[in-house]
Amino acid sequence: MVLELQKPRPIWQIMFSTHHTDVGLLYLITSLSFLFLGGALALAIRAELFYPGTQIIADSMTFNRIFTVHGTTLIFLFILPFASAVGNYFVPIMVRYKDMAYPKLNAIAFWMIPPAGALIWLGFADFTWYATPPYSIISAPGPAADMWIFGLKILGISSVLGAINFIVTILKCKHPDMSIGQVPLLAWSFLTSSLIILVAIPTFAAALLMLLTDRLGVSGFFNPAMGGDPIAYAHLFWFTFHPEVYVLVIPAIGMMYEIIPRFSRKPIYSHSSGIFAFVLLSMVSFSSWAHHMYATGMSFTEKTVFMIGTLAAVPASAMHVFNFIATMWNGRIKFATPMMWAVGGIALFFSAGAGGVVNAAMPLDFQTHDSYWVVGHFHLFVMGTIAFGSIGFLYYMFPYVTGRMYNEKMGQAHFIMSFIGAVLVFFTQHLLGLYGMPRRVYDYPPIPEWITMNQIASVGAMIIGVSMFIFLINMIYSSAKGKLADTDDPFGLGGKYYYPFEAKNPHH
Amino acid sequence: MGHHSNWPEWVYVGVVIALMVWVGSEAWNAERLVEHIPADAEVIKVTGQQWFWTFEHEDGTKEIGELHVKVGHAYKFEITSKDVIHSFNIHDYVVLLDAVPGRINTVWFAPKEVGEHAIQCREYCGLIHYNMRGTLFIEEDKSS
Numbered sequence: 001m002v003l004e005l006q007k008p009r010p011i012w013q014i015m016f017s018t019h020h021t022d023v024g025l026l027y028l029i030t031s032l033s034f035l036f037l038g039g040a041l042a043l044a045i046r047a048e049l050f051y052p053g054t055q056i057i058a059d060s061m062t063f064n065r066i067f068t069v070h071g072t073t074l075i076f077l078f079i080l081p082f083a084s085a086v087g088n089y090f091v092p093i094m095v096r097y098k099d100m101a102y103p104k105l106n107a108i109a110f111w112m113i114p115p116a117g118a119l120i121w122l123g124f125a126d127f128t129w130y131a132t133p134p135y136s137i138i139s140a141p142g143p144a145a146d147m148w149i150f151g152l153k154i155l156g157i158s159s160v161l162g163a164i165n166f167i168v169t170i171l172k173c174k175h176p177d178m179s180i181g182q183v184p185l186l187a188w189s190f191l192t193s194s195l196i197i198l199v200a201i202p203t204f205a206a207a208l209l210m211l212l213t214d215r216l217g218v219s220g221f222f223n224p225a226m227g228g229d230p231i232a233y234a235h236l237f238w239f240t241f242h243p244e245v246y247v248l249v250i251p252a253i254g255m256m257y258e259i260i261p262r263f264s265r266k267p268i269y270s271h272s273s274g275i276f277a278f279v280l281l282s283m284v285s286f287s288s289w290a291h292h293m294y295a296t297g298m299s300f301t302e303k304t305v306f307m308i309g310t311l312a313a314v315p316a317s318a319m320h321v322f323n324f325i326a327t328m329w330n331g332r333i334k335f336a337t338p339m340m341w342a343v344g345g346i347a348l349f350f351s352a353g354a355g356g357v358v359n360a361a362m363p364l365d366f367q368t369h370d371s372y373w374v375v376g377h378f379h380l381f382v383m384g385t386i387a388f389g390s391i392g393f394l395y396y397m398f399p400y401v402t403g404r405m406y407n408e409k410m411g412q413a414h415f416i417m418s419f420i421g422a423v424l425v426f427f428t429q430h431l432l433g434l435y436g437m438p439r440r441v442y443d444y445p446p447i448p449e450w451i452t453m454n455q456i457a458s459v460g461a462m463i464i465g466v467s468m469f470i471f472l473i474n475m476i477y478s479s480a481k482g483k484l485a486d487t488d489d490p491f492g493l494g495g496k497y498y499y500p501f502e503a504k505n506p507h508h
Numbered sequence: 509m510g511h512h513s514n515w516p517e518w519v520y521v522g523v524v525i526a527l528m529v530w531v532g533s534e535a536w537n538a539e540r541l542v543e544h545i546p547a548d549a550e551v552i553k554v555t556g557q558q559w560f561w562t563f564e565h566e567d568g569t570k571e572i573g574e575l576h577v578k579v580g581h582a583y584k585f586e587i588t589s590k591d592v593i594h595s596f597n598i599h600d601y602v603v604l605l606d607a608v609p610g611r612i613n614t615v616w617f618a619p620k621e622v623g624e625h626a627i628q629c630r631e632y633c634g635l636i637h638y639n640m641r642g643t644l645f646i647e648e649d650k651s652s
């Protein structure tokens with residue numbers, strides 16, 4: 001169907017290429033590498049928290065650096081590049097254009113990621129993924145902190161360049177026969193998430209520079225000792241990063257919109273409500289940022305405003321869930337690996353949203369805020385929804401990229417273990433939060449309930465770890481030795497009807 | 509696409525909106541009641557610093573790491589920090605508010621029963637954040 005298969009070529013030819021599928025492949029390999037690196041850090045954290053006292057990490061400074069780099073890596077170096085990989089492969093084909101609108105810019109945006117990743121990993125900062133001042137100004141050890149700031153700066157620029165490219169490709173380069181309403185939902189997801197990036201990122205880009213000059217001592221924007229205000233940073237940060245969570249989740253939902261109808265052998269229930277929900281989400285994502293800041297001492301009125309803004313986003317998310325279920329309804333569903341991941345992801349998306357509503361309700365947030373509940377909440381999104389959707393999509397595109405089939409049994413084992421693991425880790429973390437365990441702690445007092453729940457969570461994490469190992473072997477082995485795929489219908493769904501983007505790229 | 513009627517989706521969206529309105533108004537009302545500070549609440553000044561809590565009572569007595577209060581009284585915490593952001597937390601009483609340098613945040617509570625409860629820091633503040641803990645002692649009021 002969609003991707004032209006290419007003969008194996010030496011790696012440097014791919015590295016110096018600006019062709020969208022080559023850049024897509026580079027994004028893909030980079031993001032998966034960081035998935036495994038960041039995942040290894042998660043296992044270290046869970047091993048340390050298995051029991052009170054020191055387990056495998058010698059001191060709290062190392063622990064703090066590990067969870068900081070873990071979060072930074074998986075958000076910025078796995079989820080975002082993975083989405084770009086999928087967008088690079090599929091968006092030009094879906095809008096029937098020969099490449100991305102600006103191929104060179106596309107390659108440049110990609111090549112900013114490895115140096116940024118190197119800065120973050122070589123620095124190994126300790127000030128959490130939100131670098132809160134004044135800790136990040138007066139307490140965080142440099143040069144790690146400064147390297148992190150530069151790393152994020154570069155990633156922000158890369159994101160903006162990528163977003164411009166997607167927007168222009170979709171709006172300006174789509175085939176003239178195609179109306180914007182006919183553009184597939186996966187491409188729509190890139191259009192809306194890219195628009196969010198353009199509006200949201202500059203704010204944090206400015207805050208990062210201010211943070212840097214504060215660290216250098218030449219300004220005091222966020223430093224109370226110099227008359228500044230750290231809460232201002234929190235506003236700037238969350239003005240970018242609440243919308244950014246939708247930048248992360250929207251492409252994953254787009255990927256599910258590809259998988260669900262194919263494997264249900266039915267057209268999507270409502271294309272137009274999918275578009276509507278994407279557009280609505282991208283707009284209301286800007287109305288809720290300070291729900292992260294209820295406990296900073298905001299007035300009752302401010303809190304109320306941001307609670308309303310947060311709850312307003314829920315119907316739009318819920319519309320996607322409805323669309324998925326209505327599409328599967330009465331479908332002839334084939335539970336091959338990609339479908340399992342997508343359906344599992346939708347289930348966890350729903351649970352995550354329910355937890356989010358609890359966070360949004362002001363009095364309840366004072367139970368959950370900065371406890372392990374919040375860790376559970378957003379992991380149900382970033383792992384349960386986004387990584388699940390992404391991994392499902394990776395299995396889905398695997399035959400089209402490699403011309404070979406992955407091992408189905410291993411793919412299903414990967415899913416089942418990851419799903420069980422995710423439930424064990426992230427649901428338990430919600431409970432831990434209700435029992436009062438703060439997040440970002442290297443050690444905890446030997447409270448029996450805390451110990452039990454931490455152990456359940458750690459076991460869950462290990463199960464995910466093992467499943468990821470199966471995944472790695474499956475990908476490496478099958479891309480070289482897997483049986484050749486029937487690229488017209490690799491999943492045996494019967495009939496090309498289920499592959500509506502049949503048209504080969506007209507320019508090749 | 510688009511050829512079938514879409515009423516189930518609109519009903520569903522209506523139900524979700526109704527649910528959110530309900531959650532929102534309940535939350536609004538509960539928070540309004542919780543935030544109403546009684547006029548006779550005694551002030552306790554809470555200061556966070558890396559990595560311990562200091563408490564100053566109205567009569568000027570100071571405690572470090574331990575806080576003694578009496579059943580039947582209402583207390584208003586005035587919370588601030590000397591260095592970085594911390595978050596003052598008595599989880600059992602759902603007392604949670606950030607200690608921000610340069611600001612004073614207030615929250616109140618009224619201990620109900622004699623007992624001991626954990627005090628902890630809920631906002632990452634560096635090296636010993638994990639052990640920035642204290643104890644709240646709720647004692648009987650012998651004066652009355």
Ligand code: HEM
Nearest residue numbers: 245248249291292353356357359360368369370374378381
């Ligand atoms: C139904 C939609 C959602 C609602 C109502 C919601 C609500 C909230 C609220 C109120 C918080 C603040 C909790 C606290 O710190 O006390 C929060 C935290 C968070 N949410 Fe959500 N959320 C939703 C969707 C998402 C999505 C889609 C993502 C990610 C893709 C996400 C990622 C996060 C993250 C990363 C945090 C914590 C950030 C941190 O403190 O490190 N949320 N959410």
Ligand SMILES: [Cu+2]
Nearest residue numbers: 242289291292
């Ligand atoms: Cu948010």
Ligand SMILES: [Cu+2]
Nearest residue numbers: 629631633637
């Ligand atoms: Cu702390």
